[in-house]
Amino acid sequence: xxxxxxxxxxxxxxxxxxxxxxxxxxxxxxxxxxxxxxxxxxxxxxxxxxxxxxxxxxxxxxxxxxxxxxxxxxxxxxxxxxxxxxxxxxxxxxxxxxxxxxxxxxxxxxxxxxxxxxxxxxxxxxxxxxxxxxxxxxxxxxxxxxxxxxxxxxxxxxxxxxxxxxxxxxxxxxxxxxxxxxxxxxxxxxxxxxxxxxxxxxxxxxxxxxxxxxxxxxxxxxxxxxxxxxxxxxxxxxxxxxxxxxxxxxxxxxxxxxxxxxxxxxxxxxxxxxxxxxxxxxxxxxxxxxxxxxxxxxxxxxxxxxxxxxxxxxxxxxxxxxxxxxxxxxxxxxxxxxxxxxxxxxxxxxxxxxxxxxxxxxxxxxxxxxxxxxxxxxxxxxxxxxxxxxxxxxxxxxxxxxxxxxxxxxxxxxxxxxxxxxxxxxxxxxxxxxxxxxxxxxxxxxxxxxxxxxxxxxxxxxxxxxxxxxxxxxxxxxxxxxxxxxxxxxxxxxxxxxxxxxxxxxxxxxxxxxxxxxxxxxxxxxxxxxxxxxxxxxxxxxxxxxxxxxxxxxxxxxxxxxxxxxxxxxxxxxxxxxxxxxxxxxxxxxxxxx
Numbered sequence: 001x002x003x004x005x006x007x008x009x010x011x012x013x014x015x016x017x018x019x020x021x022x023x024x025x026x027x028x029x030x031x032x033x034x035x036x037x038x039x040x041x042x043x044x045x046x047x048x049x050x051x052x053x054x055x056x057x058x059x060x061x062x063x064x065x066x067x068x069x070x071x072x073x074x075x076x077x078x079x080x081x082x083x084x085x086x087x088x089x090x091x092x093x094x095x096x097x098x099x100x101x102x103x104x105x106x107x108x109x110x111x112x113x114x115x116x117x118x119x120x121x122x123x124x125x126x127x128x129x130x131x132x133x134x135x136x137x138x139x140x141x142x143x144x145x146x147x148x149x150x151x152x153x154x155x156x157x158x159x160x161x162x163x164x165x166x167x168x169x170x171x172x173x174x175x176x177x178x179x180x181x182x183x184x185x186x187x188x189x190x191x192x193x194x195x196x197x198x199x200x201x202x203x204x205x206x207x208x209x210x211x212x213x214x215x216x217x218x219x220x221x222x223x224x225x226x227x228x229x230x231x232x233x234x235x236x237x238x239x240x241x242x243x244x245x246x247x248x249x250x251x252x253x254x255x256x257x258x259x260x261x262x263x264x265x266x267x268x269x270x271x272x273x274x275x276x277x278x279x280x281x282x283x284x285x286x287x288x289x290x291x292x293x294x295x296x297x298x299x300x301x302x303x304x305x306x307x308x309x310x311x312x313x314x315x316x317x318x319x320x321x322x323x324x325x326x327x328x329x330x331x332x333x334x335x336x337x338x339x340x341x342x343x344x345x346x347x348x349x350x351x352x353x354x355x356x357x358x359x360x361x362x363x364x365x366x367x368x369x370x371x372x373x374x375x376x377x378x379x380x381x382x383x384x385x386x387x388x389x390x391x392x393x394x395x396x397x398x399x400x401x402x403x404x405x406x407x408x409x410x411x412x413x414x415x416x417x418x419x420x421x422x423x424x425x426x427x428x429x430x431x432x433x434x435x436x437x438x439x440x441x442x443x444x445x446x447x448x449x450x451x452x453x454x455x456x457x458x459x460x461x462x463x464x465x466x467x468x469x470x471x472x473x474x475x476x477x478x479x480x481x482x483x484x485x486x487x488x489x490x491x492x493x494x495x496x497x498x499x500x501x502x503x504x505x506x507x508x509x510x511x512x513x514x515x516x517x518x519x520x521x522x523x524x525x526x527x528x529x530x531x532x533x534x535x536x537x538x539x540x541x542x543x544x545x546x547x548x549x550x551x552x553x554x555x556x557x558x559x560x561x562x563x564x565x566x567x568x569x570x571x572x573x574x575x576x577x578x579x580x581x582x583x584x585x586x587x588x589x590x591x592x593x594x
Contacts, residue, residue: 058466358487
């Protein structure tokens with residue numbers, strides 16, 4: 001196991017360091033030749049180990065409506081704030097400039113058959129390479145829709161390098177063919193969940209086909225609405241193969257998926273990123289807590305009450321305070337949002353809301369044990385790359401979008417997820433007869449009550465796992481990228497108990513000079529306060545405001561001064577850097593970016 005992880009870590013590092021050159025500017029030359037390499041199956045394994053560095057393991061949803069404020073840079077925020085054009089966007093901050101990855105994959109694919117060995121063994125590694133090619137093009141299609149399809153390793157002088165983009169339909173048919181080969185030929189098990197297996201390929205097939213099927217259904221601009229069902233049927237089929245395998249089940253503890261040293265034995269995990277301090281394989285997950293972002297009021301309101309009723313049906317739900325919103329909620333809420341009294345270590349004082357980010361801090365993925373946290377990129381919790389819960393959600397959604405969902409389908413998918421956290425079952429007839437008006441307004445493209453509830457379940461179960469932005473795009477609900485996402489509700493200026501111990505520990509004031517709201521406190525009480533000001537002593541705002549002046553939800557002045565705007569269909573895509581269209585005039589910008 002340690003040898004395998006060492007190989008994966010080394011190759012991943014080398015690839016990430018060398019994969020930054022722009023494909024259309026210069027194609028990097030490979031150091032491996034088919035004469036020196038590709039002699040046997042071991043060579044194929046060694047080469048494909050080097051592709052694992054292309055897998056990503058996100059533990060955040062910034063750029064989506066799940067995040068209130070993100071102080072870092074992400075492309076979608078820049079797009080909706082009007083800061084992106086084909087002239088100023090660079091290959092280095094988009095996925096346009098990573099074509100060298102494709103060359104490495106295609107170089108392998110055209111040479112792998114030269115190796116000696118059993119066909120089944122060779123096809124296993126060819127399947128892994130085609131798995132990675134499918135992921136590569138999936139990312140490209142999400143960003144640009146039409147892109148050039150290449151299945152050979154091109155050199156700098158190849159004329160085809162400068163061809164026009166291929167239609168989305170053509171590219172996605174190639175992607176599906178790659179996934180079908182991978183799912184057919186990759187072995188069922190590799191003896192460790194750090195290596196890609198058949199079920200990882202099926203999981204990715206379900207994810208990509210669900211994306212493409214719903215994208216075609218809800219996006220008229222691409223002109224593929226007549227051909228969406230084929231992909232949804234593939235999504236349902238791939239999910240069902242995993243479900244019927246008997247190899248996977250939901251783990252008993254939702255939170256343990258994201259804060260454990262090892263998840264190798266967790267039956268929910270299909271593929272994992274196994275961290276090991278001795279091998280130098282670690283992560284940066286401690287940054288989820290009050291570093292650059294917090295979670296949104298919108299996400300908070302999505303979690304049901306423990307009796308299965310919507311939070312948004314509670315009387316006065318919109319003005320419930322930080323302490324009040326945690327009462328009687330779906331247990332996953334307090335395993336995702338920092339709850340009152342949460343401590344990073346037993347000896348520490350409870351964590352307080354980071355008001356400048358909105359107040360709803362993220363703890364999902366936060367390493368709960370102090371010994372798991374070693375500093376920047378030195379955390380030792382292992383992370384799921386693909387997990388069984390996503391398979392269940394994909395199956396339920398695909399069947400619902402096809403109009404073929406049954407109560408039995410819900411019972412073996414959504415209701416298994418709810419059973420894990422002791423939440424009431426979703427009843428199809430009741431959901432369709434009593435459509436949640438809050439969800440219906442949030443997702444105007446949908447009229448089915450049960451499909452709305454499936455979307456709720458997906459948002460809650462997969463929160464902070466990097467899929468929310470993809471979901472909004474494929475559903476045609478891009479307007480939520482421009483939402484002025486808010487934070488906690490503050491009923492007045494003054495001091496608050498934010499930990500639930502009955503003692504005030506945080507105050508929000510208009511300015512340092514306006515201390516009236518806390519003048520009643522003793523000196524000791526004031527000494528222990530964490531104080532936030534709407535404006536500093538010079539009268540400059542501190543980055544946040546209250547939506548009703550001296551009360552209201554926490555909002556952000558960056559969005560107040562520069563309101564975000566989502567243009568459809570333009571902002572479902574990003575522009576190709578202009579220098580690339582100059583090098584290759586046959587490339588055309590995506591919708592609206594001309």
